[in-house]
């Protein structure tokens with residue numbers, strides 16, 4: 001029987017105001033997502049999109065720009081007559097974030113739409129502009145009180161700071177104007193279908209939960225590998241590195257979903273409390289000794305990948321030749337609570353790795369060394385559950401079975417489930433789900449302030465430990481590989497190694 005757990009599709013009439021309306025995020029993600037929601041009939045009756053930017057532009061030019069972007073980045077093909085109707089709801093205002101005029105213009109526009117519309121402010125701008133933007137909105141009377149209807153909400157993206165204190169400062173600036181219940185901090189991994197499925201997988205099946213603890217699980221590996229290099233984002237990336245760019249947010253959120261206790265309801269704050277508990281139980285990695293023992297960082301070096309010469313990180317355009325920014329990080333983490341006592345969580349992420357894959361691999365404990373596992377030189381493969389987040393979304397369970405024949409030969413076999421085979425088609429993009437949830441007012445898949453700060457607190461200890469190491473050069477791994485040899489040593493144990501996925 002198909003069970004609808006929520007009846008969430010009734011978004012109220014909404015005005016989406018995008019600061020940075022013609023920027024990369026709006027063109028690649030936000031507008032294509034809104035268009036797909038529209039095609040799927042999920043947008044509310046009354047909706048409008050207002051792009052803001054410095055450049056002078058007519059509505060028509062703005063729409064044409066977005067039409068071109070949607071053609072490139074939309075999940076579903078552009079259907080001309082549908083687009084023509086959709087684009088009538090798109091508008092543009094130019095102005096300076098620091099100047100009052102912009103906010104007066106937004107207020108006039110919003111009044112024209114009628115008073116019954118929720119106002120959603122998407123800050124697709126650098127965090128340094130959050131303060132004037134929030135203040136401007138507030139002074140122009142565009143921010144409603146927390147329980148008012150229609151309501152106002154604000155949406156922000158990473159980077160929310162570069163360490164704990166800067167994250168706190170950014171959160172404080174937003175909290176000056178918006179109540180926490182009105183703030184939607186996006187971690188786009190939480191919007192991915194496969195990531196949402198983690199909760200269902202764990203708590204809608206009875207067979208895994210009894211095994212989901214230190215009695216039965218040997219260790220867990222979380223990998224987020226990318227084939228691409230730093231690309232055109234050199235200036236941002238060199239100031240960030242893999243730990244801030246991927247671990248502080250996406251990887252820790254995956255860890256939370258795998259390790260959290262069952263929440264007692266699906267209420268946004270109950271689920272978010274359960275995720276937060278995991279972050280608070282993470283064992284701190286402190287000082288030079290701590291980072292030496294539990295972390296590995298490295299940079300990609302030059303190599304030939306798929307027949308092409310690829311430069312090393314320090315030879316990439318706009319990257320300083322003496323940069324010590326990590327493009328790869330591996331961490332051995334522990335969640336120090338009753339359930340996970342002693343179970344290592346191996347986390348790794350990097351650019352220019354062997355292939356693009358994000359997965360969570362749960363390795364169960366080996367069977368006793370008797371019967372089929374009696375030969376110490378040839379141990380049996382342990383059971384392994386792999387949750388593939390992307391690509392080839394799905395999961396597989398490795399078991400051991402007898403190969404047919406008169407000899408007893410025991411071999412591993414995989415039971416495999418693939419989303420596209422089971423359900424067909426392409427799953428909605430993360431931003432589609434997230435934008436819909438913002439319109440509905442469901443904050444489950446968003447980061448609460450305390451969680452962002454708890455994640456930063458753990459990550460900042462590691463950053464401080466690295467700073468103390470004062471390393472001049474990081475180890476290198478060849479582009480197109482699984483990372484440096486040092487990362488292998490982090491997991492070395494008689495029956496543990498990184499998965500060659």
Ligand code: BG6
Nearest residue numbers: 158188189226245246250358390
């Ligand atoms: C972003 C990072 O948050 O996530 C990028 O800034 C990274 O560096 C990207 O490439 C990965 O996202 P996805 O959805 O492609 O796995």
